[in-house]
Amino acid sequence: MTRRGSITLATVAGAVSWTAAEYGLHRFAMHEMRGRGLASVEHLKHHADVTYFSPASKKLASAAGTTAVAFPLASLAAGRRCATAYTCGMLTAYGLYEVAHRRTHTHPPRNDYGRWARRSHLHHHFGAPMRNFGVTSPVWDRIAGTYDEPGVVTVPRRMAPSWLLDASGEVRPEYAADYRARGSRSASPEGAERDRVDAFKNVAPSV
């Protein structure tokens, strides 16, 4: 293989590795740990309050920590040049995932992929937190048998993304085939505590 070919392959392999890491970290380090460890606490806080995203500083620290372990291993296995490409591919895919995940919650879909990503991830949040761990792709869920076709997703109004509901709290007509909204828009302090308990038990929030 040419040097250029191997660099390209290493970059793609890095990006594909990220999608596996996205699945594995989300499932095992965040949900299965049920609040043990920083990654799990931060993620389950996001389930309890979908407007909460862990601060960029924590994400950068964990990306740097992962790179510090992965890069030397990849260098040993494939040489420095390929390891650099592999790590760049992985970090780029990780960055794209962060943007895609946040946009799932904050921005409406613009195409079929965006529509799938939102239905699947909101099903994970509001229907079945131990299903659909892949945010950017269903591939690893399909391989591991944790994929649900999202169907019509029931969303508690208090947790609904702003793009989903109109001013009166109803699902906007363009999303009515994919979503149903239930419950009140405002959250009480007791409700917030219950959401937190449910999130840390990997139980879908009540509607």
Ligand SMILES: [Zn+2]
């Ligand atoms: Zn989310």
Ligand SMILES: [Zn+2]
């Ligand atoms: Zn989750």
